Amino acid sequence: RGAGSAMVARALxxxxxxxxxxxxxxxxxxxxxxxxxxxxxxxxxxxxxNLQVYYPWEFLSSSPCRTVVFPLMTSGVTYWVIKxxxxxxxxxxxxxxxxxxxxxxxxxxxxxxxxxxxxxxxAPFWGADPWKALVLLAGSYVTLVFYTRTFTNTxxxxxxxxxxxxVSSRKSSGSSAEPTSSSLIGVITTAGFFNRPxxxxxxxxxLLYWASLIVDSQKSIKTLINHFLKLILCACFTAIVxxxxxxxxxxxxxxxxxxxxxxxxxxxxxxxxxxxMVVTPFNFLNYNLNPHNLxxxxxxxxxxxxxxxGVMLFGILHILAIGAGFKMLKKYVLQLxxxxxxxxxxxxxxxxxxxxxALLLFYFVPLAFLSLFSHQEPRFxxxxxxxxxxxxxxxxxxxxxxxLLVLFNLLGALLFGCLHQGGLIxxxxxxxxxxxxxxxxxxxxxxxxxxxxxxxxxxxLLNIKKTDMYVEVIDMAGSGEETLCQTVExxxxxxxxxxxxxxxxIPGTIRATITKCGVSFRNETLIFPHLSMEDPPQIPVLSSExxxxxxxxxxxxxxx
Numbered sequence: 001r002g003a004g005s006a007m008v009a010r011a012l013x014x015x016x017x018x019x020x021x022x023x024x025x026x027x028x029x030x031x032x033x034x035x036x037x038x039x040x041x042x043x044x045x046x047x048x049x050n051l052q053v054y055y056p057w058e059f060l061s062s063s064p065c066r067t068v069v070f071p072l073m074t075s076g077v078t079y080w081v082i083k084x085x086x087x088x089x090x091x092x093x094x095x096x097x098x099x100x101x102x103x104x105x106x107x108x109x110x111x112x113x114x115x116x117x118x119x120x121x122x123a124p125f126w127g128a129d130p131w132k133a134l135v136l137l138a139g140s141y142v143t144l145v146f147y148t149r150t151f152t153n154t155x156x157x158x159x160x161x162x163x164x165x166x167v168s169s170r171k172s173s174g175s176s177a178e179p180t181s182s183s184l185i186g187v188i189t190t191a192g193f194f195n196r197p198x199x200x201x202x203x204x205x206x207l208l209y210w211a212s213l214i215v216d217s218q219k220s221i222k223t224l225i226n227h228f229l230k231l232i233l234c235a236c237f238t239a240i241v242x243x244x245x246x247x248x249x250x251x252x253x254x255x256x257x258x259x260x261x262x263x264x265x266x267x268x269x270x271x272x273x274x275x276x277m278v279v280t281p282f283n284f285l286n287y288n289l290n291p292h293n294l295x296x297x298x299x300x301x302x303x304x305x306x307x308x309x310g311v312m313l314f315g316i317l318h319i320l321a322i323g324a325g326f327k328m329l330k331k332y333v334l335q336l337x338x339x340x341x342x343x344x345x346x347x348x349x350x351x352x353x354x355x356x357x358a359l360l361l362f363y364f365v366p367l368a369f370l371s372l373f374s375h376q377e378p379r380f381x382x383x384x385x386x387x388x389x390x391x392x393x394x395x396x397x398x399x400x401x402x403x404l405l406v407l408f409n410l411l412g413a414l415l416f417g418c419l420h421q422g423g424l425i426x427x428x429x430x431x432x433x434x435x436x437x438x439x440x441x442x443x444x445x446x447x448x449x450x451x452x453x454x455x456x457x458x459x460x461l462l463n464i465k466k467t468d469m470y471v472e473v474i475d476m477a478g479s480g481e482e483t484l485c486q487t488v489e490x491x492x493x494x495x496x497x498x499x500x501x502x503x504x505x506i507p508g509t510i511r512a513t514i515t516k517c518g519v520s521f522r523n524e525t526l527i528f529p530h531l532s533m534e535d536p537p538q539i540p541v542l543s544s545e546x547x548x549x550x551x552x553x554x555x556x557x558x559x560x
Contacts, residue, residue, distance in 0.1 A: 484517070
């Protein structure tokens with residue numbers, strides 16, 4: 001029976017892995033958060049493909065808060081590849097809205113299998129069933145949706161997984177092995193810090209666990225110091241690489257002007273470089289530790305991660321972990337403190353104790369640290385899926401609630417992978433084809449695209465070169481009815497040229513508002529489905545004949 005269930009689990013994991021890759025290529029239409037575009041692909045499309053884009057404030061030289069290394073290594077590499085393929089005439093139209101969207105996502109999807117590898121490696125060490133853990137991981141909508149998107153949180157989760165693999169080593173005899181990965185641990189910890197400074201919250205428990213292994217396994221002070229020196233030196237070297245890359249990226253233009261215009265000496269250039277040293281994590285922390293700045297992005301109660309976001313992402317697994325945490329807190333806190341601080345033996349208790357209390361610490365300690373900040377979004381917790389599935393897949397913790405898990409993840413995949421702002425990406429695909437149609441190419445036209453009550457549209461998907469000035473994008477965000485109507489009426493009054501086209505893109509729930517603006521439309525296109533949580537449809541309307549328009553995104557072409 002055990003062999004048969006293992007084969008079923010393997011087949012189910014393979015099916016879910018194929019679904020992950022296939023759904024990425026389809027592609028997923030759901031739009032989770034603007035950061036999935038504006039923390040990497042949008043910036044690299046402007047830098048490498050010379051497309052018209054919107055540069056977020058974090059990537060401006062006046063306020064550099066994001067490292068450019070990871071965007072270059074991910075979206076930058078994929079865009080360089082498709083650009084090279086087009087320049088070599090290996091494909092005539094490699095650069096289009098589909099490849100601009102899918103190529104970075106595909107790379108992240110490939111990287112997401114680092115999670116699967118990590119789970120397979122870690123499961124025996126932490127006393128979990130490998131294939132049960134893999135099915136839990138691959139079947140989670142967090143893996144299917146969030147880990148196939150270009151978030152810095154996705155990279156944070158992958159680096160956290162690699163760090164857990166490095167600190168969890170075991171000899172073939174089953175005993176804990178002497179840690180030998182000090183250098184790699186230093187590199188990954190520093191890289192994670194530059195990717196997102198919040199990585200230190202995730203790295204804390206693995207680093208403490210690794211340090212305890214070092215102390216327990218070493219009899220020589222010299223060897224002990226050697227391990228920590230390796231970590232510190234590699235961490236410093238990695239930091240220098242990131243600081244150098246970021247400094248050259250954010251100051252390259254000014255340095256070039258300084259050297260060429262003023263004919264400054266190399267010493268002057270190096271001096272100016274030192275004065276403009278860019279350390280993006282410190283800028284990030286300086287900004288986010290200011291409560292006023294966080295309030296601009298939204299303030300939440302401190303219990304939001306515990307009470308809402310954890311349940312939203314992981315469902316019953318999060319609730320069961322909380323229950324197990326309270327039970328083990330009573331039973332093990334005193335015992336763990338005595339073992340770790342009074343008895344310097346191997347950390348067998350942490351690994352082999354019933355329910356793996358250490359895994360709960362790996363889960364709840366980062367969650368607690370992230371809860372100290374008032375701005376709390378669900379995606380901040382996606383790295384925690386690794387310790388959670390390992391804890392939930394322990395042999396003595398049978399996965400009950402199977403049907404509930406399946407329904408929960410189906411609903412999550414449908415909501416976030418398809419419905420949530422789901423019309424905006426197909427809308428941009430449609431507009432890109434319209435703008436680049438043969439009719440537009442033979443008779444030059446001017447397009448004005450006005451977006452209202454949608455997430456910020458990534459301009460790069462329109463595939464417009466910076467030198468082309470015939471497309472204007474106006475993002476009205478969540479403007480009120482009066483402001484929206486004023487802008488629409490202003491655009492209508494400026495409608496003078498014969499080859500001008502003005503499109504207004506709004507969710508169906510705002511369609512009635514536009515009719516009050518006193519303008520008419522010559523053409524309208526409905527893209528289905530599209531769910532705006534900021535302007536949700538009314539439940540009674542969903543049961544009427546008009547339900548489809550309430551769950552759609554309209555492209556309205558203004559008539560002359």
